[in-house]
Amino acid sequence: MLHTFVALVEDKPGVLTRVASLFRRLNINIVSLTVGRTERTGVSRMTIVAESSPTAGHRIMASLYKLENVLEVDDVGQRSCVARELALIKVAANPKTRSHIFELVEVFRARIVDLAPESLMIEITGVESKIEGLIQVLNESGDRILEISRTGRMVMRRGQHTSRVLDAMRLPGVAEAGETDALATEDSNILMAGETGLL
Amino acid sequence: MLHTFVALVEDKPGVLTRVASLFRRLNINIVSLTVGRTERTGVSRMTIVAESSPTAGHRIMASLYKLENVLEVDDVGQRSCVARELALIKVAANPKTRSHIFELVEVFRARIVDLAPESLMIEITGVESKIEGLIQVLNESGDRILEISRTGRMVMRRGQHTSRVLDAMRLPGVAEAGETDALATEDSNILMAGETGLL
Structure with missing residues (x-):
C-alpha cells in the first residue's frame, strides 16, 4: 500500500540524509520524494510516498517525529486532499x-x-x-x-485542516475547525469531480 | 552559485541515502531535490539543485558517478534547458x-x-x-x-542533446547531433522568450 507523508523540516544540512536513512533502516522503499521551500524561511516541506504495509503508517510517522530537525509530520493517506x-x-x-x-x-x-x-x-x-x-x-x-x-506526488489538504493553518487563520480551536471542515468538504466536491478524474 | 544535476539512478533501496550522504560528506547544501519515475521501468530520475562554489560542478559529478546504482549524471548548469x-x-x-x-x-x-x-x-x-x-x-x-x-526545480534539455536521447532516436552520432542542436536552439528561442519571462 502507498503511504503519503508531508513533513516540515528545518532547512539544515543533513536532514535529507536522516530522513532517507530512516526509511532505509525500516526497510521501506521510497517511491517518490520532493523537497521544496515553504511559506516560512528556513523551513522546507517534503512529500514522501512510501510503499509499505497498511498498518505501518503510525510507526513511520512516530519515527519521523523522533528525527532531529523534523518539525511536523502529517499522514495524508486517508484524508481529503x-x-x-x-x-x-x-x-x-x-x-x-x-x-x-x-x-x-x-x-x-x-x-x-x-x-x-x-x-x-x-x-x-x-x-x-x-x-x-x-x-x-x-x-x-x-x-x-x-x-x-x-516530480513525484505532492499533496495538500483541502480546506483549512492542519493546526498550523488554523493558527495562521487565527481560528479559536478544534470545535470551529470541525465546522469549517464539513463545509469545506462539501464545497470542494464540485471541483474534486473534475480534478481527480482522468482529465 | 546554484548547480543543477540530473541523475538517472536504479530504483533500488538505499540509492537516495547514498546520494544524500554524498552531499552531506562534501558539505554541500541541497536546495531542492525531486525523484520520480522515468520512461524506463526500474530507473528513477533525480533533479538536484545544490549550492556550492562555481568550480565544484565537476567534482560533484565525478562523485555522483562513483556511487552504486547511479547510471548517468548531467550537469545542466550552463546548457539550454x-x-x-x-x-x-x-x-x-x-x-x-x-x-x-x-x-x-x-x-x-x-x-x-x-x-x-x-x-x-x-x-x-x-x-x-x-x-x-x-x-x-x-x-x-x-x-x-x-x-x-x-516541488523544487525540474529540468530537461531543449532539443535532443543527450546521448541517451540520441540513441532512442537512432541517430548515427555526434556529427548529426551537432547539426540538430543548432537548429533546435534557433527554433526553440521563439518559445524561450515567452517561457523564461515572468509570465
Missing part, C-alpha cells in the same frame, strides 16, 4: 506528425514548452493517473517517447 | 475577497484547484521567478498565505 504531480515529456515529432500531438495536448490540458525540428516537450500537471493516461495514449498512437521527468 | 517547478499555494479568501485572486490567477496562468468557505488553493507551474512573482503579489495585496508546497 489535492494531489498533484508535474511531468516533462519529450516526444519525437517532425512537422508532419506534430499536429496530432497538439490535439492530445489540448485534450489533456497540457502545454507544449519546447519545439525542435525532431522533437517537442510537453508539460503536464495532474494526478498520477492523468499523467499515465497521456503517456499511454502517446505510446499507443506510435509516438516515440524520448525522455520523461516526473 | 527547460526548467519547471510546481507549487500549491493555499490562500485565505472569503466570498468577498475571492474575485481579486481569480484575476491574479488568470494573469499568472495558474489554476484554482480547491475552494473552501475561508480559503482556496492555487496550482502554478513555471520557472522559480514566476512562482515567486505570484507569492510576492499575493503578499503585497494583503492576502494571507496559509500554506505553500513546492
